[in-house]
Amino acid sequence: MPVRRPRPSKSVEDERAPKKVALEPNAVFDKSDKHGAIDLHDLYKRCVLESDKIRRLKNIQRHEEQGALEDIIWPFLKQNFDSKDYFHACHLLVLFVSHHFAEGAYANESFFFESVSHSNDDLAAIEKFLSTILYKTEQSDFDLQTQIVHFLDVALCRSGNRDDELFQGILLHVSGIHLWHWMPDRQRELELKKSAGLRRKFAGSTKGDNKIWIVNNLRTILNLLEGNSKFGALVKFKADETIDLPEDSVDIPPGVWLFLHRSLELLIDLLSMASSRFFLVAYLNSIDFSVRCRLAVGNEFAVPENLRLVQYLLTKINSLLAFPIQDSNHRSLSKIDVLSMHHARATTLQKMAHRHYPQELQQVIYAGVGLLCGQGSINVSYLERFFVGFSDKNLAHLLYRMRLIPESDESQSRETMLQILSYYLSIPPYPTDQLKLYPLYPTEEVLWDLSIIPASSSQLRPTQVLALPKLNAQYLSFQDYLIRNFELVRLESAYDIRSDLVDAIRRVRPVLRQSSLEEDETITLKTEFNGWSRMALELVEPMNIIEVRPPKLGETTSAQVTAEFTVDLERCGASIRGEWEELGEFDNLFLVTLDASKMNGAQAPLMKDYHLQHGAHKMWDTDKEKRVPDEEDGSFPKRFGVVVIRGCMVMQVRDEHGTILSDPGVSIPDKQKGSTKKIFRVAMDTCQYSSDSKLGGASDLYKSFNLVVRRHGRENNFKSILETIRGLTEGAGSISRVLPKWLQSILLGAGDPKSASYNSDNMKSYALHTVGVNKPTDYLDFGDTFLDQKHLRASFPEQKIKLDGNELTGDGDSIDGRPRSNFKIRFSQDLENGSEKQLVEAVSLPFPKDISGNPVPFTPAQVEAVRSGLSPGLTLVVGPPGTGKTDVAVQIIASLYHSFPTQRTVIITHSNAALNDIFTKVMARGDIDERYLVRLGAGERDLDTNSDHDFTKIGRVAYSIQRRGKLLEKVQCLSESLGISGKAQRGADGSSSYTCESADYFRKLHIERKKLDFESNARKAGLSSDGDDVTEIFPFTSYFQTKGVTLTQAREHFGAIDGIFSELAEYRPFEMLRSQRQRSDYLINKQARVVAMTCTHAALARSNLIKLGFEYDNIVMEESGQMLEIETFIPMLLQKGSSDESVSGRSRLKRVSRASET
Known part of the structure; x- marks a missing residue:
């Protein structure tokens, strides 16, 4: 993919800032160190009029990198409205911005988008620039129009902020109420009847003398598609024919194709944003845009790449025009709403x-x-x-x-x-119905369609438009958000699968050989394999379809399609055989049909020829004979005879004797251990099988497979992730009950991110009216965040601090010579003497014994992050590596654990290594009881802590059972010390005779009574001082083996005994739950207070967690910048939302903290 260029440092930005000097037309800019003595006219000559394309591109790149845009072009545009070279400056600005982003940079890295302010001068310059470049250019200059379209697309999609002046200025020319002046009168009247507000808004708008830019652009698009231009029709064909023509049979220059692609891309982006969609949808429907485009390009996808891309883009436009949303109020429409609307039309x-x-x-x-x-x-x-x-x-x-x-x-x-x-x-x-019909496994048609699965950056030309959904700043609804992510994850996984399949196919080296001579002396040719691959095996027998279950009620695809095939591991070495034998239930495999008779024997095309053919402008100074990699070569299937590719999921593995090898704990007789043949029973993709059946010959197609390819397990969980996203899409309506209101609008790009900050008015109101959330005036338990008073003082340098009611002055006291303290802090306004300073009221608390606690002296910024993490709302911790983001995350986790004992926190990381790091630091602190920690997924074996147990579900259950045994032994000893039971009551192995249930009865009948007797006797004896000796009346002297006991020590011993029984009460369910699965589920759902997993495991385990009724209140994400957007979204949906009948109707999720490098 395109490489992101590093942003310039602040010093460089200052150096390149526009100089505030009066400029004359064609003034000379003395930038000898950067541009040389060059004026605007020379710049235009070098970057636009230069006839040599390669030299022109080099000039653009050099001057763009040296800051010509900010040093020459933008200052000129701001101060020379009447210059004869003003249009040239506008052209150069569009050219430089387009080139900047064509090279793979981001919108917020451009000087133009960073420096434009809300000043009157800048706004006037923007309006003048837009009116010039949009309405004073030739529509027939497709190169310039393409750059203009690209500029508009970048400017609109860089933020989608409705309050942005540049956004609003451009929006007037591409959408808005003005657009309706160019609608047919009767259609416009029908739209205006829907709302009095619309009628007033339309009456206040003016038509103007010229058509707004988008009207002219759409007319040009339709003229090109319908053949009303000088280039004629795109291609002559019947409406439902497959367009199978060579690329050069469509007589349209590459620049015109690029204009079409860019214009359709802009249209897609406009329809994908709620702020620009409403008026545009009505206008497009009024001119029958969708119908006219369908009639122009047909229903069948074309073979020529440029025309095929146009069809893909138009398909996306049609989907967006029909997207189920009420454009006037942005309300999502249910399937019933859509049906009712069309029934009303009928x-x-x-x-x-x-x-x-x-x-x-x-x-x-x-x-x-x-x-x-x-x-x-x-x-x-x-x-x-x-x-x-x-x-x-x-x-x-x-x-x-x-x-x-x-x-x-x-x-x-x-x-x-x-x-x-x-x-x-x-x-x-309906979108969710369409998603159900999508095959989750890619086929050969999808894998080598470079229009939807593009090549890597080495082959992808900079100006390439991709038919991929964009993750813009705005989304129409959560359904739209999930559908886009589903498509991207599906295609990303297909890209990786293509590389693995190409590697395996290339290694097995298919060849065509004579297999036998038939009775009629005819020669039979067969595909055989001259090579080998550890990831691929030849099928011994043709695959058989075992069962095709009929569709479920209301569905059109088969409920299940089961097949079997056989492989032989005889030729495999011991290590490779072991890898194949590890395959089990739910693993994904790919079945391939290779036909050597269809191999054309050609080499991969030269890379320079590929780029010249597709109009790229990359300069190849070296490696002129370098060929396109096989993984990126669209002709690979023809070169290697790839006919069919289908995916499947393993259901069962057995040997030739019928022993099911995939069952856990299966024992294989010695005489069968040498068996090398394995029979795989697999589940085929039901959607794909239905499509194949409709085309006919599905049985023969599935019998033709001759190769099976496996993938590494860590890369092969794409199907489960896609199923999770698809499941979320089907229940998109319930997302609003799972996510808190303050987070929903931000995720959809419609809200201000600042409104989710803990100190915003919105979050203060939320905190006041939400149960389980600390109020703005409450004390926050910072625990051991501060090392001493000096650290406390340094963490709030600008605030007035009161510690235990006394003002903390100076630098505070060091910890030397004083015991360390924990702190609770409340933030308020200092009302004394009319000061506007914030008042920090701190209360010191005893520091727990036998724990190390936090060793990090946090900076004020890190303390602010901890404060934000403890408060309701969204917390973003951003910083380069080594700035203590993980330490802050660990402190937030520990503080939440101590501050809210009834709440559960979920930790999400991108990698197991980051999860290991967090767990290591949490355990090193020593203040979080390890029985409340659990880790889901793999990677726990690398955890380096002092704990004797692992943190997996099984390890936590084992720890709980072991801990229960130790506590029951203490209860047994306590009972024996009181003479209630003896050693004869112990088990045969000397184990305790108590259970958690009987121990609770023992506590109620004996322990509580003795405690009450002790308190009564102490009052009668007048023993009320902490230092009074109560040895004679203390009932547990024998158990604690103490000679002298004070009143304070006695009550400490009572607390220790109460701790034993309270902890045993948590383990009591383990006595009733017998199976390991039941115990694991209980531990996750009821006992654990800190649950950690990777983002990938969260996607895989979501459905199971929902079934368990898993709930949590806080989520902390580490390495969120390395995650895909959907990987940060799914972890927030691991629980069910409150039902509509719920009293509160609020989401349980209260705090979201994310740490990232960017």
Whole structure:
């Protein structure tokens, strides 16, 4: 992928800041150290008019890196509105910004987007620049128009902030109420009838003399697609034919293709943002954009790459136009809402038919609305039967009366009018229903379609437009957010799978050989393998489909498709055989059909030829004979005879004797241990099998597999992650009950991130009205965050500090000579003497014995991060490596543990190494009881702590059982010391005779009574001072083996005994839960207070945690900058939300802390 260039340091930014000097037209800029003596005219000549393309690109790159934009172009644009070279400066700005981002940089790294302020001068310069570049350029100059479109796309999508002046300025030219002035009158009237506010807003807008830019851009797009330009039609074909033509058969220059791609990309981004979508959707529907594009490019995907990319982009536009959302208020529409809306449209058609054509359209009038809507249909054949014998003239009048066409134009073809009516009536497939039909395993068609799975940065040209969903600053809904992430994860996993398959196929080296001579003396050719791969094996026998279960009620795909195939491990070495034998249930495999007779024997294309063919402008100074890597070569299937690729999941593995090897704990007889044949029973992808069956020949296709490929386990969990995202999409409506309100708008890009800060008015109001959240005026338990009073003073340098009611002056006292203390702190306003300083009220608490505690002297910024992490809201800890982010995260975890004993905290990291680091530091502190710590997933074996037990579920259960035994032994000794039981009551092995249940009875009957007797006797004897000797009346002298006991010591001993019984009460369920799984589930769901896992394991384990009823209140993410966006989203959804009938109706999640390097 494109490499991100490092941002300049602050000193460099200052050096490159625009100079505030008066500039004359064509003034000379003396920048000899950077640009030389060069003026704007020379810059334009070098970067635009230079005829040599490579030299021109080098000039652009050099001047862009040296800061020509900020030193020359932008100052000129701000101060020379009337210059004859003003247009040239506008052209250069667009050119430099476009080049900046074509090279792979981010929007916030551009000087232009960082430096533009809200000053009147900058706003005036922006408006003048936009009006010049958008309306005073030739529409036929496709290179310049492409750069303009790219500039607009970058500017709009860099933030999507509605309050941003640049965003608002551009939005006026691409969307907004002004756009409706160019809609057909009758369609506009229909839209304005929906809202009085819209009518007032439209009445206050002006049409202007010229069409706004987006109208002209859309007209150019349609002219190119429909063949109304000088280039003619894109390609001549029938509507439903497969477009299988060579790339050069479409006579359109590469620059025009790039303009089409960039313009459609901008349209997708505009429709993907709620702030720009509303007016644009109405306008596109009024000009029948979707219908006209479909008629122009057809329904079948083309073979030429440029045309195929156009079709992919148009498909995304159609999906966005039909996305289930109420654009006026951004409310998501349910499937029932969508059905009702289209049924209402069908009813409108029936009413119009009954009013104007009661005799001619009786079939329409009396048809069911479901038949008229034709759910998900893109073919008009279902409508044609309703309009048989109905004239084209009457059909045009009917559509005119329904406001579907601007005028009763009889020149439109019948097919076009029926397409318009079909688009209006037909119910689009609901996004979640579409997702259910997506195969989770990639096929050969997807794997080598470079339009949707692009090549790496070495092959990808800088100007390439990708048909990939973008994770922009704004999303339409959580459903939209999840669908985009699902598609990206699916394609990312397919990219990795392609590399693994290519490596395995290349290593096995398929060849074509004569296998046998038939009776009729015909020669049979067969594909064999000359090489070998440790990740691939040849199938011994053709695969058999064992069972195809019928679809479940309401579904269209088979419930399950089961198949079997056999491999032989005889030729494998011991280590490789062991790897294959480790395959078990839920592992994913790939079945491949290789046909050596279809290999063309060609080499991979030269990389320079590939880039020249696709219009790239990379300069190849070396390695001119370097070829495209096989992993990136779209012709690889033809070169190696790849015919079919399908994925499957292992259900069962058995040997040739029928012994099921995948069952845990299975014992294999000695005589069968030498068996090398393994039979795999697998579950095929039901969606893919249904698609193959519809095309016919599915049985033969699945029998043709001759190679099975496995992948490493750590890379092979993509299917479970995709299933998790798909499951979230189906329940997207419940996400609003799982996530707190203050976080939802931020995730969707509609809210201000500052509103989720603990000190914002929004979060203060939330804290006041939410149970289990510390109020703004409450004390925060910072615990051992501060090493001493001196550290406390240094952590709040600008605040007034009161410690235990006394003002802390100076630098505070050092810890030397004084016991260390824990601190609780409350923050308030210092009202004395009218001061506006913040008052820090601290209370010192005894420091616990026998623990090391926090050893880090936190800086004021780190203390502020701990304070934010303890408060409700969103906490972001950002800093380069070595700045103590992990120490801050550990301190937040420990403070939450002590401050909120009834709450659970979830720790999420990107890697097991980071999880190990956190656990090591948590255990080194010694103040968190390890029985409350549990770790899910792998990697715990690398944990280096002083604990005798691992922190996995099994290890925690074992620790609990062992700890229970030790405590019951103490209860037994206590009972024996009181003479209640003797050694004869012990078990045969000397174990305690008590259980947790009987120990509780023992406490109630004997211990509590003796404690009450002790207190009564102490009062009678007048023993009330802490130092009074109470040895004679202390009931547990024998157990503690003490000679003298004071009143204080006696009560400490009572506390120790109470601790034994209270801890035993936590282990009591383990006596009733017999299976290991039940005990593990109880430990996670009830006992653990700190649960840690990686983001990958969170995605894999979500469904199981939801079934358990897992709940948590706080989440701390480490290494969040290394995670995918969806990997940070799923961990926040590991619990069910409150039901609609809940009294509070609030999410349980209260605090989200994220630590990252960026």
